[in-house]
Amino acid sequence: MKVFYDGKVERLVYIGGQPTPDFWDKHWNSRNLKEDIERGKEDRFVLKILDKYVPDKRGRILEGGCGRGHVVYCMQTHGYECVGVDFAAETIKKIKEVMPELDVRVADVRDLPFPDNYFTAYWSFGVIEHFWDGYHDVLREMKRVLTNGGYVFLTFPYMSPLRRLKAKLGLYQEFNGSVNESFYQFALNSDAVIRDFEASGFKLIAKTAYDGIKGFKDEFSLFKGWLQKLYDYQGKNWVVRGFRFELNGLLAILSGHIIFLVFRKTK
Numbered sequence: 001m002k003v004f005y006d007g008k009v010e011r012l013v014y015i016g017g018q019p020t021p022d023f024w025d026k027h028w029n030s031r032n033l034k035e036d037i038e039r040g041k042e043d044r045f046v047l048k049i050l051d052k053y054v055p056d057k058r059g060r061i062l063e064g065g066c067g068r069g070h071v072v073y074c075m076q077t078h079g080y081e082c083v084g085v086d087f088a089a090e091t092i093k094k095i096k097e098v099m100p101e102l103d104v105r106v107a108d109v110r111d112l113p114f115p116d117n118y119f120t121a122y123w124s125f126g127v128i129e130h131f132w133d134g135y136h137d138v139l140r141e142m143k144r145v146l147t148n149g150g151y152v153f154l155t156f157p158y159m160s161p162l163r164r165l166k167a168k169l170g171l172y173q174e175f176n177g178s179v180n181e182s183f184y185q186f187a188l189n190s191d192a193v194i195r196d197f198e199a200s201g202f203k204l205i206a207k208t209a210y211d212g213i214k215g216f217k218d219e220f221s222l223f224k225g226w227l228q229k230l231y232d233y234q235g236k237n238w239v240v241r242g243f244r245f246e247l248n249g250l251l252a253i254l255s256g257h258i259i260f261l262v263f264r265k266t267k
Contacts, residue, residue, distance in 0.1 A: 001184065005172035010159060010189045012167075013175045018182035019130040024088035028068050034098040040070025041077050050080065050121075053151050053205075053262065057081075059120030062145065064109040064138070065127035069095045069102055076102065083119075085109065110137035114145045121151045126258070128193075129156045129185040136196070143200055143265060152202065152263040157187040160215055162255040190259050202263035211258050212251025213244070219255060 001016040017023060030036050040046075054061070057079050063071050066084030068091065075082040085107035086092055092106050107113050109127060122142050128135035142152055159167070166172060194204050217227035230244050 002181070003172060004175035005167045006175040006177075007167070009192065010164075010167070012157075012159070012163065012172065012187035013179075014184040014186070015179065015181045017184045019184060021088045021090075024067070024086070025090040028088060028091045030068065033068065033094055036068055037070045037073045037095070037099060037102075040074045043071065043074045046071055046074050046123075047078060049153055049262075050075070050078075053153075054080070054121050059147065059150075060118060061121045061123065062112075062114070062119045063123040063125070064112070064142070065124060066104055067091070067125075069099070069104050071123060071125065072102055072104060073099065083114075085112065110141060112141045112145055116144055117147045118145050119150060120147055121153065122146055124152065124154045126155055126157070128154070129188055132179070132183045135193075139196060139200055143202070146265045148265055148267070150265045151205075152197070152261075152265070154193075154261045154263065155210075155258045156193070157185060157257055158190040158193075158209075158259040159187055160209065160254065160256050160259075162215065162219055163187060166219060190261070194261065197261075197263050201265060201267040203266045204261065205264050206260075206262040208260045209252045209256030209258070210248075210260055212248045212254070212256050215255035215257035216251045218257065 001014055004013045004015065006013050059081070061075055061080055061082040063082065063084045066072050066086045069084050072082050072084035082103065084102070084104040086104070087106065087108050089106045092104050095102060095104050105113070122145070124138075124142070128138050131138065146152070190207070198204060213227055213231045217224045217231065230240070230247070233240055233244060
C-alpha cells in the first residue's frame with residue numbers, strides 16, 4: 001500500500017487495492033462465516049453505544065456497509081430491529097445461506113432502498129473513506145433515511161496528531177492529483193467531516209480516537225515488528241491483553257488510526 005499526502009484538503013491517499021464489490025467479496029470470504037458472525041454477539045463497543053443512545057430499543061437501526069454482518073447479528077440478538085446493507089453481493093448471499101434470519105440486503109449506501117425518516121440510528125464502520133469522489137452522496141442518504149433526532153455512529157481513518165505532524169514535516173510523498181494505480185481509501189480530515197455533517201443538519205455529540213497501536217505501527221516502521229505481534233495477539237494471557245488495552249488507549253491520543261464520531265440529526 002502506497003501512502004501520499006494531499007495538502008490541498010489535508011488528507012492521506014492510500015493507493016493499492018480498489019474497493020470494488022469483488023474486492024470486498026474476497027476480503028470477507030471465510031470458511032467459517034457463521035462462526036465469524038457469531039463472534040460479534042457480545043460486541044462491547046456496539047452494545048455500549050446503543051445502550052447510551054438508543055436504550056429503549058425503539059425504531060429501526062441500519063448498518064450501511066455491513067460486511068460479514070456480525071454487527072447486525074449483535075444488534076438482532078440483543079433485541080434491536082436492524083437491517084444491514086452492503087454492495088458485496090456474494091458476501092450477502094453467503095450470509096443469508098448460513099444465517100437466513102439476519103436481515104441483510106444488497107444495496108449501495110449512496111442510493112438506499114428505504115423511505116425517508118425510516119431509521120432511528122445508522123452505523124457506518126469504515127465506509128465513507130473508500131469513495132474517490134467523496135462521501136457527500138453517502139451523507140445525503142444518511143440524512144434522508146434518518147428520523148429527526150436520529151443518530152449516526154461513524155468511524156473512518158483520520159489525520160491524527162501524529163499524521164498531521166508527519167505531514168507538516170514533509171515526511172509523506174506529495175499527492176500529484178492523479179490516480180495511476182488503484183485508489184483504496186483516504187485518511188480524512190475529521191474537522192472537515194464534522195463541518196460537512198453539521199452543514200447538512202447534524203450536530204456533533206461525541207468524538208473519540210481509537211486504535212492507537214495500529215496508527216503508531218503504520219507510521220513508524222521501526223516499531224512495526226513487535227507492535228504488529230501485539231496488535232494481532234489472540235491469546236488469553238491477561239497480562240498481554242491488559243498491556244495491549246492500556247497501550248492502545250494511550251497511543252490513541254497521539255496516533256489513533258480511526259476516529260469515532262456521533263452525530264444527531266437536528267433538521
